[in-house]
Amino acid sequence: MNDPFQTLGVDARFDLDLGAVEKRHRDLSRALHPDRYADASATERRMSLSRAIEVNEAWRALRDPVRRAEALLTRAGVAFGDAGEPKAPPTLLMEMMEAREELSEAAHAKDAARIAGIASRVRDREAGCVERLGRGFDAAAGDAGKAIALLPTLGELRYLRRLEDEISAIEETLAE
Protein backbone atom coordinates (compact mmCIF):
# COMPACT_ATOMS: atom_id res chain seq x y z
CA MET A 1 0.00 0.00 0.00
CA ASN A 2 1.09 3.56 -0.62
CA ASP A 3 2.05 5.78 2.28
CA PRO A 4 -1.32 7.03 3.56
CA PHE A 5 0.19 10.23 5.00
CA GLN A 6 1.59 11.12 1.62
CA THR A 7 -1.61 10.16 -0.20
CA LEU A 8 -3.65 12.54 1.94
CA GLY A 9 -0.89 15.14 2.22
CA VAL A 10 -0.90 15.25 6.03
CA ASP A 11 1.93 15.25 8.58
CA ALA A 12 3.36 11.79 9.26
CA ARG A 13 2.50 11.78 12.96
CA PHE A 14 0.63 9.41 15.24
CA ASP A 15 -1.16 12.21 17.04
CA LEU A 16 -3.29 13.57 14.24
CA ASP A 17 -6.25 15.88 14.26
CA LEU A 18 -8.55 13.22 12.80
CA GLY A 19 -11.24 15.81 12.09
CA ALA A 20 -8.83 17.71 9.84
CA VAL A 21 -7.69 14.49 8.14
CA GLU A 22 -11.30 13.53 7.50
CA LYS A 23 -11.96 16.92 5.95
CA ARG A 24 -8.90 16.51 3.76
CA HIS A 25 -10.22 13.09 2.68
CA ARG A 26 -13.63 14.60 1.89
CA ASP A 27 -12.14 17.47 -0.14
CA LEU A 28 -9.92 15.13 -2.15
CA SER A 29 -12.77 12.68 -2.73
CA ARG A 30 -14.98 15.48 -3.96
CA ALA A 31 -12.28 16.74 -6.34
CA LEU A 32 -11.79 13.21 -7.66
CA HIS A 33 -15.51 12.43 -8.03
CA PRO A 34 -16.27 10.65 -11.35
CA ASP A 35 -18.86 13.35 -12.22
CA ARG A 36 -16.03 15.85 -12.57
CA TYR A 37 -14.34 13.59 -15.08
CA ALA A 38 -17.39 12.86 -17.23
CA ASP A 39 -15.86 14.65 -20.21
CA ALA A 40 -12.26 13.58 -19.56
CA SER A 41 -10.36 10.96 -21.54
CA ALA A 42 -10.59 7.28 -20.62
CA THR A 43 -7.05 7.40 -19.21
CA GLU A 44 -7.83 10.40 -17.02
CA ARG A 45 -11.04 8.77 -15.81
CA ARG A 46 -9.16 5.62 -14.89
CA MET A 47 -6.44 7.56 -13.10
CA SER A 48 -8.85 9.68 -11.09
CA LEU A 49 -10.76 6.56 -10.07
CA SER A 50 -7.68 4.72 -8.87
CA ARG A 51 -6.56 7.85 -7.02
CA ALA A 52 -10.01 8.10 -5.37
CA ILE A 53 -9.71 4.49 -4.21
CA GLU A 54 -6.24 5.20 -2.84
CA VAL A 55 -7.54 8.25 -0.96
CA ASN A 56 -10.32 6.18 0.65
CA GLU A 57 -7.89 3.47 1.61
CA ALA A 58 -5.50 6.03 3.12
CA TRP A 59 -8.28 7.50 5.27
CA ARG A 60 -9.30 4.05 6.49
CA ALA A 61 -5.66 3.38 7.45
CA LEU A 62 -5.09 6.67 9.26
CA ARG A 63 -8.30 6.64 11.29
CA ASP A 64 -7.33 3.26 12.79
CA PRO A 65 -4.60 3.65 15.46
CA VAL A 66 -3.13 0.20 14.78
CA ARG A 67 -2.84 0.81 11.04
CA ARG A 68 -1.63 4.38 11.63
CA ALA A 69 1.17 2.98 13.79
CA GLU A 70 1.96 0.40 11.10
CA ALA A 71 2.19 3.12 8.46
CA LEU A 72 4.68 5.03 10.63
CA LEU A 73 6.71 1.85 11.22
CA THR A 74 6.78 1.23 7.48
CA ARG A 75 8.09 4.75 6.95
CA ALA A 76 10.81 4.14 9.55
CA GLY A 77 11.69 0.82 7.87
CA VAL A 78 10.66 -1.30 10.86
CA ALA A 79 9.16 -4.77 10.28
CA PHE A 80 5.99 -5.58 12.20
CA GLY A 81 3.41 -8.37 12.42
CA ASP A 82 4.41 -12.00 12.84
CA ALA A 83 7.79 -11.31 11.25
CA GLY A 84 8.99 -8.46 13.40
CA GLU A 85 7.06 -8.21 16.61
CA PRO A 86 8.34 -9.55 19.91
CA LYS A 87 6.26 -12.12 21.76
CA ALA A 88 3.84 -10.66 24.23
CA PRO A 89 5.02 -10.78 27.84
CA PRO A 90 3.41 -13.62 29.87
CA THR A 91 1.69 -11.13 32.18
CA LEU A 92 -0.15 -9.54 29.24
CA LEU A 93 -1.23 -12.95 27.90
CA MET A 94 -2.38 -13.93 31.38
CA GLU A 95 -4.40 -10.73 31.73
CA MET A 96 -5.95 -11.23 28.30
CA MET A 97 -6.81 -14.84 29.11
CA GLU A 98 -8.38 -13.84 32.43
CA ALA A 99 -10.34 -11.01 30.82
CA ARG A 100 -11.69 -13.41 28.17
CA GLU A 101 -12.68 -15.90 30.83
CA GLU A 102 -14.41 -13.21 32.87
CA LEU A 103 -16.10 -12.00 29.71
CA SER A 104 -17.39 -15.41 28.73
CA GLU A 105 -18.72 -15.93 32.27
CA ALA A 106 -20.48 -12.57 32.19
CA ALA A 107 -21.86 -13.31 28.72
CA HIS A 108 -23.13 -16.67 29.92
CA ALA A 109 -24.88 -15.00 32.86
CA LYS A 110 -26.15 -12.24 30.53
CA ASP A 111 -24.69 -9.78 33.04
CA ALA A 112 -24.70 -6.58 30.98
CA ALA A 113 -23.34 -4.42 33.82
CA ARG A 114 -20.32 -6.67 34.30
CA ILE A 115 -19.66 -6.69 30.54
CA ALA A 116 -19.88 -2.90 30.48
CA GLY A 117 -17.35 -2.81 33.32
CA ILE A 118 -14.90 -5.01 31.40
CA ALA A 119 -15.47 -2.90 28.27
CA SER A 120 -14.68 0.32 30.06
CA ARG A 121 -11.48 -1.11 31.56
CA VAL A 122 -10.37 -2.32 28.13
CA ARG A 123 -11.11 1.04 26.52
CA ASP A 124 -9.22 2.95 29.23
CA ARG A 125 -6.24 0.72 28.69
CA GLU A 126 -6.47 1.17 24.92
CA ALA A 127 -6.52 4.93 25.41
CA GLY A 128 -3.35 4.59 27.48
CA CYS A 129 -1.63 2.67 24.65
CA VAL A 130 -2.71 5.25 22.08
CA GLU A 131 -1.32 8.02 24.26
CA ARG A 132 2.01 6.21 24.69
CA LEU A 133 2.23 5.60 20.94
CA GLY A 134 1.54 9.28 20.29
CA ARG A 135 4.34 10.39 22.58
CA GLY A 136 6.64 7.62 21.41
CA PHE A 137 6.29 8.28 17.69
CA ASP A 138 6.79 12.00 18.23
CA ALA A 139 9.98 11.31 20.19
CA ALA A 140 11.19 8.77 17.62
CA ALA A 141 10.69 11.23 14.76
CA GLY A 142 11.18 8.50 12.15
CA ASP A 143 14.18 6.89 13.87
CA ALA A 144 14.01 3.10 13.36
CA GLY A 145 15.73 2.20 16.64
CA LYS A 146 13.33 4.30 18.68
CA ALA A 147 10.32 3.13 16.67
CA ILE A 148 11.21 -0.52 17.37
CA ALA A 149 10.84 0.20 21.07
CA LEU A 150 7.15 0.96 20.42
CA LEU A 151 6.37 -2.56 19.12
CA PRO A 152 5.36 -3.95 22.54
CA THR A 153 2.86 -1.13 22.98
CA LEU A 154 1.45 -1.75 19.51
CA GLY A 155 1.22 -5.46 20.38
CA GLU A 156 -0.67 -4.66 23.57
CA LEU A 157 -3.06 -2.47 21.59
CA ARG A 158 -3.71 -5.33 19.14
CA TYR A 159 -4.62 -7.72 21.97
CA LEU A 160 -6.89 -5.10 23.52
CA ARG A 161 -8.57 -4.38 20.18
CA ARG A 162 -9.19 -8.06 19.64
CA LEU A 163 -10.76 -8.24 23.09
CA GLU A 164 -12.87 -5.19 22.38
CA ASP A 165 -14.15 -6.75 19.14
CA GLU A 166 -15.29 -9.71 21.16
CA ILE A 167 -16.96 -7.49 23.75
CA SER A 168 -18.82 -5.65 20.96
CA ALA A 169 -19.97 -8.93 19.44
CA ILE A 170 -21.27 -10.11 22.81
CA GLU A 171 -22.98 -6.78 23.47
CA GLU A 172 -24.72 -7.02 20.10
CA THR A 173 -25.90 -10.56 20.77
CA LEU A 174 -27.26 -9.56 24.17
CA ALA A 175 -29.05 -6.54 22.72
CA GLU A 176 -30.96 -8.70 20.25
Add this chain to the structure above:
Amino acid sequence: MAYSEKVIEHYENPRNVGTLDKDDPTVGTGLVGAPACGDVMRLQIKVGDDGVIEDAKFKTFGCGSAIASSSLATEWLKGKSVDEAETIKNSMIAEELNLPPVKIHCSVLAEDAIKSAIADFRAKQAAKRELT
Protein backbone atom coordinates in the same frame (compact mmCIF):
# COMPACT_ATOMS: atom_id res chain seq x y z
CA MET B 1 -12.35 -17.77 3.28
CA ALA B 2 -13.64 -21.33 3.45
CA TYR B 3 -12.75 -23.51 6.40
CA SER B 4 -11.99 -27.15 5.75
CA GLU B 5 -14.46 -29.76 7.06
CA LYS B 6 -11.96 -30.88 9.67
CA VAL B 7 -11.58 -27.34 11.02
CA ILE B 8 -15.34 -26.92 11.25
CA GLU B 9 -15.67 -30.30 12.94
CA HIS B 10 -13.14 -29.35 15.66
CA TYR B 11 -14.62 -25.89 15.96
CA GLU B 12 -18.11 -27.22 16.53
CA ASN B 13 -17.03 -30.11 18.73
CA PRO B 14 -13.78 -29.01 20.34
CA ARG B 15 -12.00 -31.80 22.24
CA ASN B 16 -10.56 -31.35 25.70
CA VAL B 17 -11.64 -27.80 26.43
CA GLY B 18 -10.91 -26.89 30.00
CA THR B 19 -8.38 -26.23 32.70
CA LEU B 20 -5.93 -28.30 34.70
CA ASP B 21 -4.47 -27.14 38.02
CA LYS B 22 -1.52 -25.02 36.99
CA ASP B 23 0.07 -25.40 40.43
CA ASP B 24 0.13 -29.20 40.17
CA PRO B 25 3.81 -30.23 39.68
CA THR B 26 2.80 -32.86 37.10
CA VAL B 27 0.97 -30.24 35.00
CA GLY B 28 2.71 -28.13 32.39
CA THR B 29 1.02 -24.95 31.18
CA GLY B 30 1.72 -23.14 27.93
CA LEU B 31 0.24 -19.71 27.35
CA VAL B 32 0.95 -18.15 23.99
CA GLY B 33 -0.37 -15.35 21.81
CA ALA B 34 -0.29 -14.32 18.17
CA PRO B 35 0.90 -10.72 17.95
CA ALA B 36 -0.53 -10.09 14.50
CA CYS B 37 -4.11 -11.04 15.37
CA GLY B 38 -4.34 -10.95 19.16
CA ASP B 39 -5.41 -14.58 19.58
CA VAL B 40 -4.62 -16.17 22.95
CA MET B 41 -4.13 -19.91 23.52
CA ARG B 42 -3.58 -21.89 26.71
CA LEU B 43 -2.61 -25.54 26.50
CA GLN B 44 -1.95 -27.80 29.48
CA ILE B 45 -0.60 -31.32 29.85
CA LYS B 46 -0.71 -33.67 32.83
CA VAL B 47 2.13 -36.16 32.84
CA GLY B 48 2.04 -39.51 34.66
CA ASP B 49 4.95 -41.09 36.60
CA ASP B 50 5.83 -43.10 33.46
CA GLY B 51 6.41 -39.87 31.51
CA VAL B 52 3.28 -40.38 29.42
CA ILE B 53 0.82 -37.51 28.94
CA GLU B 54 -2.39 -38.73 30.54
CA ASP B 55 -4.47 -35.62 30.03
CA ALA B 56 -4.40 -32.47 27.94
CA LYS B 57 -6.68 -29.45 28.02
CA PHE B 58 -6.87 -26.22 26.11
CA LYS B 59 -8.65 -22.92 26.04
CA THR B 60 -8.30 -20.77 22.96
CA PHE B 61 -9.75 -17.37 22.22
CA GLY B 62 -9.34 -16.90 18.52
CA CYS B 63 -10.52 -17.89 15.09
CA GLY B 64 -11.82 -21.30 14.05
CA SER B 65 -8.42 -22.43 12.81
CA ALA B 66 -6.74 -21.54 16.11
CA ILE B 67 -9.39 -23.44 18.05
CA ALA B 68 -9.16 -26.44 15.71
CA SER B 69 -5.33 -26.43 15.88
CA SER B 70 -5.29 -26.52 19.67
CA SER B 71 -8.14 -29.04 19.85
CA LEU B 72 -6.28 -31.38 17.50
CA ALA B 73 -3.04 -30.84 19.44
CA THR B 74 -4.62 -32.00 22.72
CA GLU B 75 -5.98 -35.09 20.96
CA TRP B 76 -2.54 -35.96 19.65
CA LEU B 77 -0.81 -35.25 22.97
CA LYS B 78 -2.77 -37.74 25.03
CA GLY B 79 -0.97 -41.07 25.31
CA LYS B 80 2.30 -39.73 23.97
CA SER B 81 5.50 -39.48 25.99
CA VAL B 82 6.78 -35.95 26.59
CA ASP B 83 9.66 -36.62 24.20
CA GLU B 84 7.29 -37.80 21.48
CA ALA B 85 5.06 -34.80 22.09
CA GLU B 86 8.00 -32.54 21.44
CA THR B 87 8.26 -33.83 17.87
CA ILE B 88 4.80 -32.52 16.91
CA LYS B 89 5.33 -29.89 14.24
CA ASN B 90 3.04 -27.13 13.10
CA SER B 91 3.23 -28.52 9.54
CA MET B 92 1.63 -31.78 10.75
CA ILE B 93 -1.26 -29.86 12.28
CA ALA B 94 -1.66 -27.64 9.21
CA GLU B 95 -1.67 -30.67 6.94
CA GLU B 96 -4.17 -32.63 9.03
CA LEU B 97 -6.56 -29.65 9.09
CA ASN B 98 -5.91 -28.51 5.50
CA LEU B 99 -5.14 -25.01 6.72
CA PRO B 100 -4.80 -22.41 3.96
CA PRO B 101 -1.54 -20.37 3.88
CA VAL B 102 -3.10 -17.37 5.70
CA LYS B 103 -3.98 -19.64 8.63
CA ILE B 104 -0.65 -21.43 8.99
CA HIS B 105 0.20 -19.11 11.89
CA CYS B 106 -2.62 -20.76 13.90
CA SER B 107 -0.80 -24.10 13.72
CA VAL B 108 2.46 -22.32 14.63
CA LEU B 109 0.69 -20.99 17.70
CA ALA B 110 -0.40 -24.53 18.65
CA GLU B 111 3.17 -25.83 18.28
CA ASP B 112 4.40 -22.93 20.43
CA ALA B 113 1.79 -23.79 23.03
CA ILE B 114 2.87 -27.46 23.13
CA LYS B 115 6.56 -26.49 23.44
CA SER B 116 5.85 -23.98 26.14
CA ALA B 117 3.68 -26.44 28.12
CA ILE B 118 6.50 -29.03 27.93
CA ALA B 119 9.08 -26.43 28.99
CA ASP B 120 6.92 -25.46 31.96
CA PHE B 121 6.50 -29.12 32.97
CA ARG B 122 10.26 -29.74 32.72
CA ALA B 123 11.08 -26.63 34.73
CA LYS B 124 8.75 -27.82 37.48
CA GLN B 125 10.34 -31.28 37.47
CA ALA B 126 13.82 -29.79 37.64
CA ALA B 127 12.79 -27.57 40.54
CA LYS B 128 11.38 -30.62 42.34
CA ARG B 129 14.61 -32.59 41.80
CA GLU B 130 16.63 -29.78 43.27
CA LEU B 131 14.51 -29.80 46.39
CA THR B 132 14.99 -33.52 46.99
